[in-house]
Amino acid sequence: MRNHCPCSCHIIPPFVVDKLKEAGVEIPSQKTNNREFRERRDAKNALMRSEAFLVAPPVKKADRFVYDSKTTEHQRLLLVRKESGPASPDAVVNTVYENAGSVREYFKTFLNYLSVDNHGADLILNVHFGKNYANAFWDGDEMTFGDGDNQVFTNLANALDVTAHELTHGVVQYTANLTYKGQSGALNEHYADVFGSVIKQHAKKQKAATADWLIGDEIMGPALTGQALRSMKAPGTAYNNALMGKDPQPDHMDNLYKGSADNGGVHINSGIPNKVFFLVATAIETDKAALLWFETLKTLKPTTNFKSFKTALLKIAKKMANAGSVPATTETVAKQSFESVGL
Ligand SMILES: [Zn+2]
Structure with missing residues (x-):
């Protein structure tokens, strides 16, 4: 272990x-x-x-x-x-x-x-x-x-x-013990945001299409009302104010952060896979997407990057669709979602 x-x-x-x-x-x-x-x-x-x-x-x-x-x-x-x-x-x-x-x-x-x-x-x-x-x-x-x-x-x-x-x-x-640095670290943050949002949606009985997909909106004090820490639906738009600056999350590989701050952007580049999860969840529903993501997590390695994450997830999507545990369209939907963020 x-x-x-x-x-x-x-x-x-x-x-x-x-x-x-x-x-x-x-x-x-x-x-x-x-x-x-x-x-x-x-x-x-x-x-x-x-x-x-x-x-x-x-x-x-x-x-x-x-x-x-x-x-x-x-x-x-x-x-x-x-x-x-x-x-x-x-x-x-x-x-x-x-x-x-x-x-x-x-x-x-x-x-x-x-x-x-x-x-x-x-x-x-x-x-x-x-x-x-x-x-x-x-x-x-x-x-x-x-x-x-x-x-x-x-x-x-x-x-x-x-x-x-x-x-x-x-x-x-x-499980995967994703190394907390660079893209594997961003995947670690991504998974934490995924289940943060999934469990919040479940508790509030929300559907993927109508959920707010915000992380941390409920901990914002009076000085930052209406802001959040991250948006999985629209990475880069969670906050923009004089105190926090502007949300730096990209939603596409073209804008991948390549600097060394934040352990190589673990809380920044997580916006890219977060957007993929949002797109897949709105197509097949949040709980099904959560199951697909979790089954994939069990197969990842500590050094998994975004590209190998995509490969692993599509493989699991195919397997789960064949077994009937996710809709038949899941692999195609996931592939298109990754492509839309440049992966
Ligand atoms: Zn975290």
């Missing part, structure tokens, strides 16, 4: 944080490479490599545990809600508990996959992390949410797409 986490995967990209800083808004948001994180990760990696683990991986029940960081930067500080336990007086605790349950349920029911590792790993959720901390992240082990500054970003734990996005980074880690 591969479990190495290549990243601390944050929902708010570093280039947004930099733009805000230029605009005079300094919000704490990226601080996860400290000793506490590294030590816990190293200990877990050692356990996963141990012979006992490889022989008999423990199967668990994907129980949820919510911890309150009490505005410190410590994880697992105070356990405030656990599986089947009583609700908390803190609404944020209950919301993140329910949202993690929705993500777990979608993966289990529609994709036959239990928790992030398909072995029912506990879902650890930390809320109220840091002071006005404006980010949420998956660190290879657990989820952590800040409260936001309530001007630019509101509490990150309240949005289902944010929780689904971050937990999907966990799923990717335990």
Whole structure:
């Protein structure tokens, strides 16, 4: 089992944080490479490599545990809600508990996959992390949410797409383990956005044709009302304002970002496969497209790039269409969708 986490995967990209800083808004948001994180990760990696683990991986029940960081930067500080336990007086605790349950349920029911590792790993959720901390992240082990500054970003734990996005980074880690750099990193971000949007649409009972396809629209504070972090339907249009600058996502290979910022544009170039997913989902419906994408994920390698992703997905589309699990037109629709973004 591969479990190495290549990243601390944050929902708010570093280039947004930099733009805000230029605009005079300094919000704490990226601080996860400290000793506490590294030590816990190293200990877990050692356990996963141990012979006992490889022989008999423990199967668990994907129980949820919510911890309150009490505005410190410590994880697992105070356990405030656990599986089947009583609700908390803190609404944020209950919301993140329910949202993690929705993500777990979608993966289990529609994709036959239990928790992030398909072995029912506990879902650890930390809320109220840091002071006005404006980010949420998956660190290879657990989820952590800040409260936001309530001007630019509101509490990150309240949005289902944010929780689904971050937990999907966990799923990717335990499946294809896409390297968090360049095109494979953009595919990692892409998958996190796909299931962020898919699970939000499912919860809101939306259809592909009428869903908003926005990521992060519900965490925008009063200073950024009406904006979002990303648009899968129209990459490059999620935001355009004095605080954040303009959404840099391309929707075509002609505009592929080739610089080194953001780990080689992992949150930028994800716009290209995001657009492909939107096009396929509007043709065959979101849940069918989600199943196709998930079955493909299981066949990808850590170094998969956009081109090899297309090849892998078309192969799975053909197989699934033959088996009747997606419409017969799926391979053609997917091929045309990739072509329309220059792939
Ligand atoms: Zn991410």
